[in-house]
Amino acid sequence: MAGFLKKIFSFGKKEVVEERIDETTPLPPIKWDALEALKPATEQAVPEFLKHEEPRPEAEAAPPPPVEAEAPPAPLPAPVEEVEPAPIISPEPQIQPEPAPVEEPKPEPAPTVPPEPEIQTEPAPVEELRPPETAAEEPEPEEIPAAPVIAEPVPAPEPQEILEPEPQPPEIAPFQPEKQPEPEPVEMPAPPAEAPSTAPKSEAPPAEIPPPIRQPAPIEAKPVLAEIAPEPEAVPQPPPEPRPAPGKVTVSKKVEQKAEPQKAPGPAPKRSWFQRMKEGLARSSRELSGNIAGVFTKRKLDEDTLQDLEDVLIRADLGMETALRITDSLAASRYGKDVSETEVRAIMAAEVEKVLTHVAMPLELDLSHKPHVILVVGVNGTGKTTTIGKLAAKLTDGGLSVMLAAGDTFRAAAIEQLKIWGERTKSPVIASKLGADAAGLAYDAFEQAKQAGSDVLIIDTAGRLQNKTELMAELEKIVRVLGKLDPEAPHTVLQTVDATTGQNALNQVEIFRNVAGVNGLVMTKLDGTARGGILVAIAAKHKLPVYFIGVGEQVDDLEPFSASEFARAIAGVA
Numbered sequence: 001m002a003g004f005l006k007k008i009f010s011f012g013k014k015e016v017v018e019e020r021i022d023e024t025t026p027l028p029p030i031k032w033d034a035l036e037a038l039k040p041a042t043e044q045a046v047p048e049f050l051k052h053e054e055p056r057p058e059a060e061a062a063p064p065p066p067v068e069a070e071a072p073p074a075p076l077p078a079p080v081e082e083v084e085p086a087p088i089i090s091p092e093p094q095i096q097p098e099p100a101p102v103e104e105p106k107p108e109p110a111p112t113v114p115p116e117p118e119i120q121t122e123p124a125p126v127e128e129l130r131p132p133e134t135a136a137e138e139p140e141p142e143e144i145p146a147a148p149v150i151a152e153p154v155p156a157p158e159p160q161e162i163l164e165p166e167p168q169p170p171e172i173a174p175f176q177p178e179k180q181p182e183p184e185p186v187e188m189p190a191p192p193a194e195a196p197s198t199a200p201k202s203e204a205p206p207a208e209i210p211p212p213i214r215q216p217a218p219i220e221a222k223p224v225l226a227e228i229a230p231e232p233e234a235v236p237q238p239p240p241e242p243r244p245a246p247g248k249v250t251v252s253k254k255v256e257q258k259a260e261p262q263k264a265p266g267p268a269p270k271r272s273w274f275q276r277m278k279e280g281l282a283r284s285s286r287e288l289s290g291n292i293a294g295v296f297t298k299r300k301l302d303e304d305t306l307q308d309l310e311d312v313l314i315r316a317d318l319g320m321e322t323a324l325r326i327t328d329s330l331a332a333s334r335y336g337k338d339v340s341e342t343e344v345r346a347i348m349a350a351e352v353e354k355v356l357t358h359v360a361m362p363l364e365l366d367l368s369h370k371p372h373v374i375l376v377v378g379v380n381g382t383g384k385t386t387t388i389g390k391l392a393a394k395l396t397d398g399g400l401s402v403m404l405a406a407g408d409t410f411r412a413a414a415i416e417q418l419k420i421w422g423e424r425t426k427s428p429v430i431a432s433k434l435g436a437d438a439a440g441l442a443y444d445a446f447e448q449a450k451q452a453g454s455d456v457l458i459i460d461t462a463g464r465l466q467n468k469t470e471l472m473a474e475l476e477k478i479v480r481v482l483g484k485l486d487p488e489a490p491h492t493v494l495q496t497v498d499a500t501t502g503q504n505a506l507n508q509v510e511i512f513r514n515v516a517g518v519n520g521l522v523m524t525k526l527d528g529t530a531r532g533g534i535l536v537a538i539a540a541k542h543k544l545p546v547y548f549i550g551v552g553e554q555v556d557d558l559e560p561f562s563a564s565e566f567a568r569a570i571a572g573v574a
């Protein structure tokens, strides 16, 4: 018996197997009691083999010719029931094909032979198993398909279903009835979960049956399950189905909404005036607020901070006068105290509003004059023609009859541009040949407007500052000629001021005020400029009415000027 036990142990060890060959002669009688006592030891040895040979199960498919022929007959029941060598053979049962060979060669040589072919075949199965795993891990696309596959087995609770596939291992259990006691089978089921997911991906369902046998080996399958678990979670996200609906709906709605507003009268869909002005002055406000914040970071209000703030305000084109008003007001209430940027901006908004309040007034037209003549002047490119078009649109929309005069006879493009605005606003345009006398054109237009009974005549002019003398002579002549028909004409002289010009705008107003008697301003291009503060400086210095401000090139981008809104917008106060 002792020799026999030694043989058994040696049988468990591959190396000793060779020794058995010598003892093959006498070993017929087997005592089950002794073998059962040995089971624990053998079982311990088994797990080791299993870990290494786990992939072997696949070998079944590969070595089928030699093993299957023998094994199929009675591999499953035989190993366990008939002879307990089964426990010893237990490693083989994992390989399934082995059990048969073990029975036949009870002598031992047989077991030695099968393991080798299995080992040879192992690499193949391992590759088979690994490829799907790695493939699933490396390329996500493969994982993605896996999700749908999982969705199938997991109609309701995926995690549970994933566990369900584990029961599949039970199929493996029948093949290894002896292993049932082993705890591993429980772990094994986990891998099956992977197999089902991967198997269905590339292989047909029938091929899935073999994979479950392979699964037993990879414990790594568990993490895969964990990974799969989240995927199922994504699967339960049936909400994705509703997503497409809202996505499509929103897109279509947006498109419709955009289309409708365009068709409808511009004002309906457009943002509030304050909102648009605030957006237009965003750059000015951001830069100003940022600089103010930089001054008052971790500093109390003292002479230095006040001086720094004054510099910031002047650099923002607000002008010396307004800058001093703001710093004086701040010092009066907060000197020596901690001052936040918010407090400074609030005081700034209040002081700016005070400066602008006196110039923010609506444009009034005296319709007792037929027509009320509006002469528009300003430097080239400041927005004269565009502003004329916007204003004409407002007037015609208000029911007034408007006539336009292309007084900038030096630029063909200016004439054509005005004609376009005339068509858009359904206003007749009086124009002459290029280079014609601007004063003569203005006179003719005035007469035609009188004859037509127009409510308003808007005259465009050239704005060449390159030749100040010539410009002054031309503008003076226009005013003089218009006075011949109506001593009070032109009734309104509007100057367009480009906000992006900065401090230069102050000089422009000075020049045109003296030459053409400007009595009102339109600040253009306040949208997107960081120099909106110039409007405050112009208002403070010239105290000319600011009727409108332009915040865009569209017809409705001309809005009445509001001191409080402009002050809040540029100060960044809600």
Ligand SMILES: Nc1nc2c(ncn2[C@@H]2O[C@H](COP(=O)(O)OP(=O)(O)OP(=O)(O)O)[C@@H](O)[C@H]2O)c(=O)[nH]1
Pocket: 378, 379, 380, 381, 382, 383, 384, 385, 386, 387, 408, 411, 414, 417, 461, 462, 463, 496, 523, 524, 525, 526, 527, 549, 550, 551, 552, 553, 557
């Ligand atoms: N962003 C913006 N662009 C404006 C605004 N007003 C006018 N513009 C643009 O400024 C450019 C010059 O405008 P015009 O109306 O031709 O200026 P102008 O003073 O008549 O110029 P001349 O005909 O050369 O004398 C055009 O491209 C206008 O679209 C405004 O408020 N905002």
